[in-house]
Amino acid sequence: MQNKKKTQSALILSLCLTTIIPILVVIYLIKPKIIYEFEFNPATFLIISITAFIVFMGMFMLLKISNSLSVLSKNATRLAQGDLAVNNSIVITPTLKQSTEVSGLAESLNLITEQLIFNVDELESKAILLERSNDVLEKLNQRKNEFVSMVTHELRAPLINIKQCVVMLLEGKIGQLSSDQKQSMLMIKSNSERLIRLIADILDVTKLDSTQLQVVPVNLKKAVEESAEAVRHWCESKGITINIRNIPKTTVIYGDIDRIHQIFINLFSNAIKYSHPRGVITINSNFNKEQTKGPMQRQFVDIEIKDNGIGIAPEDLGKIFERFVKVEHSAYTRTSESTGLGLAIVKEIVEMHGGKINVESKLGKGSMFTLSLPLSMRKDQDSQAAA
Numbered sequence: 575m576q577n578k579k580k581t582q583s584a585l586i587l588s589l590c591l592t593t594i595i596p597i598l599v600v601i602y603l604i605k606p607k608i609i610y611e612f613e614f615n616p617a618t619f620l621i622i623s624i625t626a627f628i629v630f631m632g633m634f635m636l637l638k639i640s641n642s643l644s645v646l647s648k649n650a651t652r653l654a655q656g657d658l659a660v661n662n663s664i665v666i667t668p669t670l671k672q673s674t675e676v677s678g679l680a681e682s683l684n685l686i687t688e689q690l691i692f693n694v695d696e697l698e699s700k701a702i703l704l705e706r707s708n709d710v711l712e713k714l715n716q717r718k719n720e721f722v723s724m725v726t727h728e729l730r731a732p733l734i735n736i737k738q739c740v741v742m743l744l745e746g747k748i749g750q751l752s753s754d755q756k757q758s759m760l761m762i763k764s765n766s767e768r769l770i771r772l773i774a775d776i777l778d779v780t781k782l783d784s785t786q787l788q789v790v791p792v793n794l795k796k797a798v799e800e801s802a803e804a805v806r807h808w809c810e811s812k813g814i815t816i817n818i819r820n821i822p823k824t825t826v827i828y829g830d831i832d833r834i835h836q837i838f839i840n841l842f843s844n845a846i847k848y849s850h851p852r853g854v855i856t857i858n859s860n861f862n863k864e865q866t867k868g869p870m871q872r873q874f875v876d877i878e879i880k881d882n883g884i885g886i887a888p889e890d891l892g893k894i895f896e897r898f899v900k901v902e903h904s905a906y907t908r909t910s911e912s913t914g915l916g917l918a919i920v921k922e923i924v925e926m927h928g929g930k931i932n933v934e935s936k937l938g939k940g941s942m943f944t945l946s947l948p949l950s951m952r953k954d955q956d957s958q959a960a961a
């Protein structure tokens with residue numbers, strides 16, 4: 575408290591005194607007579623000397639305080655820029671101590687810096703802990719994926735054998751079956767097919783978690799035609815037609831060719847699965863006018879896959895892209911082809927490519943899935959892919 579008062583009075587005194595000189599100058603200019611009548615004696619000399627000393631001391635104090643404030647301001651700026659080494663540079667000198675406000679400010683700044691250093695240390699140690707837990711989780715996830723891959727591979731081979739034996743029995747290659755036996759064999763066949771499909775989908779999901787895309791320019795029309803060819807037998811067995819319309823030969827997308835095929839095969843399979851016999855599936859493409867902003871500018875193509883099948887109820891539209899979600903009220907989902915993973919896989923692959931998938935549907939009328947996939951911007955490679 576005492577220190578504070580001392581500083582305040584010194585400041586007030588020095589400020590008052592720094593105004594005396596200009597006042598004297600003004601008096602000298604306005605009333606020269608008073609100055610001429612001024613008599614020099616020891617008392618006057620003493621007063622002038624004391625005044626000069628006080629003025630000098632006041633100015634000296636002001637200079638010191640202003641220097642200290644400028645040091646503090648520089649340190650505060652360094653602190654704001656994240657330079658925590660500033661902590662050591664704020665030394666509270668005896669002169670700084672004389673001004674309680676300034677030394678208080680310096681102490682506060684030091685405290686803030688200490689607290690910041692403590693917080694940064696704590697954050698750094700938490701970041702190290704997080705990094706370690708992340709490494710452990712990644713290793714565990716890798717082991718889980720390896721385990722799932724191994725188990726699914728081991729399960730698939732005997733299941734395929736079982737299915738082949740059942741097919742041979744059903745075709746009468748091993749001997750004739752009674753109608754009851756045929757019914758049981760058909761049930762075994764349909765269940766083994768369902769298990770084989772489920773295993774394949776689980777393998778796909780596991781692979782998606784651990785593999786990276788091999789991105790190359792892909793001719794869109796060719797990829798659609800090849801995928802349609804892969805499901806041709808299934809289409810023929812149901813009398814379903816696939817119409818590929820309006821996909822320019824020159825449209826080249828940028829993606830992983832196997833994954834792009836997987837997207838189309840899954841969507842075509844669903845369209846076949848959930849369509850009535852003699853249904854029609856139509857594929858169209860449109861250039862998307864939207865463009866991503868920033869240095870990695872990309873253009874997209876919209877691909878529509880439309881069917882006139884059973885459709886999806888509005889309340890189910892939001893959940894069909896989740897893993898293992900099947901719309902249970904549909905009689906079709908109880909077939910051997912249904913696993914509830916197909917659309918989840920499609921969505922993940924599309925998003926891995928930086929694209930989007932949407933669905934519009936009317937129950938009893940049909941569904942339309944729209945994919946937005948990035949177009950290739952690399953003209954040199956596009957011509958090769960288009961060929």
Ligand code: ADP
Pocket residue numbers: 844845848881883884885886894895899900901902904907911912913914915916917918940941
């Ligand atoms: P699933 O193996 O059951 O077909 P999906 O993830 O591929 O699994 O599809 C999830 C659900 O979305 C399906 O159970 C089905 O009810 C519905 N669905 C998907 N595609 C279509 C479609 N083209 N028409 C009608 N319903 C569909």
